[in-house]
Amino acid sequence: MFMFEKAVVGGRRYWSWLGVLAAVIALGFASYLRQLDQGLAITGLSRDVTWGLYIAQFTFLVGVAASAVMVVLPYYLHNYKVFGKVTILGEFLAISAVTMCMLFILVDMGQPARVLNVILHPTPNSIMFWDMVSLSGYLVLNAVIALVTLTAERKGIAPPGWIKPVILISIPWAISIHTVTAFLYNGLPGRSFWLTALLAPRFLASAFSAGPALLILLCMILRRFTWFDVGREPIQKLALIVTYAMVVNVFFVLMELFTVFYSGIPEHQEHFKYLFVGLEGHGSLVPWMWTSVLLAVASLVLLLVPRFRHDEKILAVACVTVFLSLWIDKGIGLIVGGFVPSPLGAVTEYAPTLPEISIALGIWAVGFLMITVFYKITLSVREYLGA
Amino acid sequence: MSIDRKTFLRITGCGLAAALAGSKIAGLIAEAQDELTTPDPAALKGRRWAMVIDTKKCLKDEGCDKCIQACHRVHNVPEIADARREVKWIWKEPFEHAFPAHDPEHLPEALAGRPVLVFCNHCDAPPCVRVCPTKATWKRASDGVVMMDWHRCIGCRYCVAACPYGSRSFNWSDPRPHLVQINGAYPTRTKGVVEKCTFCDERLARGQLPACVEACTEKALIFGDLADPGSEVRRLVRENFTLRRKPELGTAPQVFYLI
Numbered sequence: 001m002f003m004f005e006k007a008v009v010g011g012r013r014y015w016s017w018l019g020v021l022a023a024v025i026a027l028g029f030a031s032y033l034r035q036l037d038q039g040l041a042i043t044g045l046s047r048d049v050t051w052g053l054y055i056a057q058f059t060f061l062v063g064v065a066a067s068a069v070m071v072v073l074p075y076y077l078h079n080y081k082v083f084g085k086v087t088i089l090g091e092f093l094a095i096s097a098v099t100m101c102m103l104f105i106l107v108d109m110g111q112p113a114r115v116l117n118v119i120l121h122p123t124p125n126s127i128m129f130w131d132m133v134s135l136s137g138y139l140v141l142n143a144v145i146a147l148v149t150l151t152a153e154r155k156g157i158a159p160p161g162w163i164k165p166v167i168l169i170s171i172p173w174a175i176s177i178h179t180v181t182a183f184l185y186n187g188l189p190g191r192s193f194w195l196t197a198l199l200a201p202r203f204l205a206s207a208f209s210a211g212p213a214l215l216i217l218l219c220m221i222l223r224r225f226t227w228f229d230v231g232r233e234p235i236q237k238l239a240l241i242v243t244y245a246m247v248v249n250v251f252f253v254l255m256e257l258f259t260v261f262y263s264g265i266p267e268h269q270e271h272f273k274y275l276f277v278g279l280e281g282h283g284s285l286v287p288w289m290w291t292s293v294l295l296a297v298a299s300l301v302l303l304l305v306p307r308f309r310h311d312e313k314i315l316a317v318a319c320v321t322v323f324l325s326l327w328i329d330k331g332i333g334l335i336v337g338g339f340v341p342s343p344l345g346a347v348t349e350y351a352p353t354l355p356e357i358s359i360a361l362g363i364w365a366v367g368f369l370m371i372t373v374f375y376k377i378t379l380s381v382r383e384y385l386g387a
Numbered sequence: 388m389s390i391d392r393k394t395f396l397r398i399t400g401c402g403l404a405a406a407l408a409g410s411k412i413a414g415l416i417a418e419a420q421d422e423l424t425t426p427d428p429a430a431l432k433g434r435r436w437a438m439v440i441d442t443k444k445c446l447k448d449e450g451c452d453k454c455i456q457a458c459h460r461v462h463n464v465p466e467i468a469d470a471r472r473e474v475k476w477i478w479k480e481p482f483e484h485a486f487p488a489h490d491p492e493h494l495p496e497a498l499a500g501r502p503v504l505v506f507c508n509h510c511d512a513p514p515c516v517r518v519c520p521t522k523a524t525w526k527r528a529s530d531g532v533v534m535m536d537w538h539r540c541i542g543c544r545y546c547v548a549a550c551p552y553g554s555r556s557f558n559w560s561d562p563r564p565h566l567v568q569i570n571g572a573y574p575t576r577t578k579g580v581v582e583k584c585t586f587c588d589e590r591l592a593r594g595q596l597p598a599c600v601e602a603c604t605e606k607a608l609i610f611g612d613l614a615d616p617g618s619e620v621r622r623l624v625r626e627n628f629t630l631r632r633k634p635e636l637g638t639a640p641q642v643f644y645l646i
Contacts (some may be wrong), residue, residue, distance in 0.1 A: 038561040040578075047472065110579025111541050111580060118541065123522050126518050175475050185548075189551050190552070345484050346484075
């Protein structure tokens with residue numbers, strides 16, 4: 001089924017990497033069994049900070065999933081042939097990222113056995129219902145597209161005509177998954193930090209920066225450890241996309257800061273104060289947030305100067321800084337910052353516990369396992385065709 | 388296959404007995420269902436239940452917690468020592484936390500820092516209901532009570548994020564070991580579900596006032612039908628200046644504070 005036979009043939013390095021991932025997954029799964037038994041009390045979450053690491057990872061990874069559109073759109077809509085070799089890599093990245101998103105939602109649930117209630121009692125007035133619809137739809141779209149195009153490639157024929165409209169639908173669908181995810185947060189009356197129409201655009205800008213940055217790094221890893229080389233041109237084009245998106249993202253953040261601090265409305269300011277200078281003596285996220293700022297500035301310098309961007313070694317560093325900066329911003333600050341202070345003014349700190357971190361790492365390992373297997377299949381098909 | 392007379396009689400006999408027992412059990416079930424689904428004629432009827440809290444009366448004895456005790460005992464609300472993981476249906480907050488628009492520096496001494504009772508506001512436009520992905524929480528059409536089905540709740544805590552009053556509690560672990568005494572007439576909860584005040588829907592159905600209202604010896608909590616022009620709550624709201632928590636959010640809270 002779906003050329004999985006190609007995934008079970010590999011060298012020692014391939015198998016030891018899979019072994020490492022399997023070990024991390026096993027550890028995470030063991031922690032999850034503990035969570036199932038004892039409840040979410042094993043996490044660092046509380047009355048005041050009810051969402052944390054899990055939901056933040058979910059939010060960040062929706063962005064990574066959506067970013068596949070940055071290779072799909074130029075290739076299919078503008079017939080930009082340079083992306084021919086990376087498009088399927090982007091789609092497989094999206095499939096893996098959406099799967100991680102779903103797992104992060106599942107581990108965050110207090111009663112995971114009741115998850116089907118979302119389908120048994122569909123509730124269109126809940127954004128979470130639409131998030132389920134858009135994420136699962138996106139998963140199916142990308143799975144179908146990747147399967148059909150790769151199968152056609154293996155057979156050396158053109159993909160069937162009906163796949164073109166499916167691909168075209170996947171483009172606005174990618175935008176929708178991150179827009180709906182932003183709507184989860186910015187429609188809540190008592191949570192001033194998220195109550196901004198800029199949230200969805202900001203989500204998209206950071207996604208289109210962090211996602212392609214990860215894709216560049218994956219392409220470089222493939223070049224280093226396999227025979228497969230996407231070439232210089234697609235990487236440089238992706239770098240340009242990362243640059244533009246990062247500039248737009250930083251611009252959006254500055255717009256947010258102006259609105260919040262020039263208007264001077266306390267309940268909008270307090271969340272930013274908590275994140276960047278601390279509030280009422282609590283400031284455990286302050287070092288993280290400033291690290292994110294410094295990384296963002298550094299990445300802009302490395303990306304905006306053409307001489308740096310064109311040097312692939314420096315570009316790799318720039319991609320790492322972009323990814324880390326946005327992971328801190330979205331994967332930590334954005335969710336926790338919305339809960340502190342609480343609607344009653346309480347400043348309660350949050351720090352994930354070891355079991356919580358181990359569950360999160362386990363899910364990331366599932367994602368990397370999927371990426372590895374999918375890329376292995378893709379490369380095997382292309383190696384066979386090239387031989 | 389052939390069977391002798393004795394076996395035949397035994398089988399038919401057992402069959403008959405089972406059929407009889409079955410019809411008897413079905414009858415019992417129907418009876419129990421009737422009891423559960425037929426409304427009690429004594430049930431309190433209202434179109435829009437609401438509460439008025441007379442803070443002056445309430446603050447006469449700041450240490451009093453009869454209403455909290457009564458509510459938590461009757462509803463099997465656990466007592467959890469860790470404040471970060473507390474479950475609470477009704478509790479006290481300093482005035483400026485309950486009403487954050489009021490700057491404590493310029494509040495009268497009788498109010499600044501003084502405890503105010505807070506609980507679910509049974510909003511007319513409840514954000515928690517809007518966001519729930521399974522209809523595990525809903526506004527009852529007949530009387531406006533914001534209800535909660537903790538057997539359907541999936542524990543996503545979206546309602547907790549949506550409530551601007553912090554009125555919802557999540558069971559981070561099994562609450563039962565934290566119950567000193569279990570009231571057998573009311574369900575206990577399991578880990579991983581959200582709970583909150585339901586205006587004592589189970590007591591209203593039996594013709595009783597909410598437990599907190601009944602427990603207050605100062606008569607500081609007044610419960611009634613806001614849609615009824617002749618009701619006590621309507622009169623109090625009409626004749627006095629009252630505060631509601633964060634009315635600017637458009638949630639239309641149905642708990643009014645007499646200051």
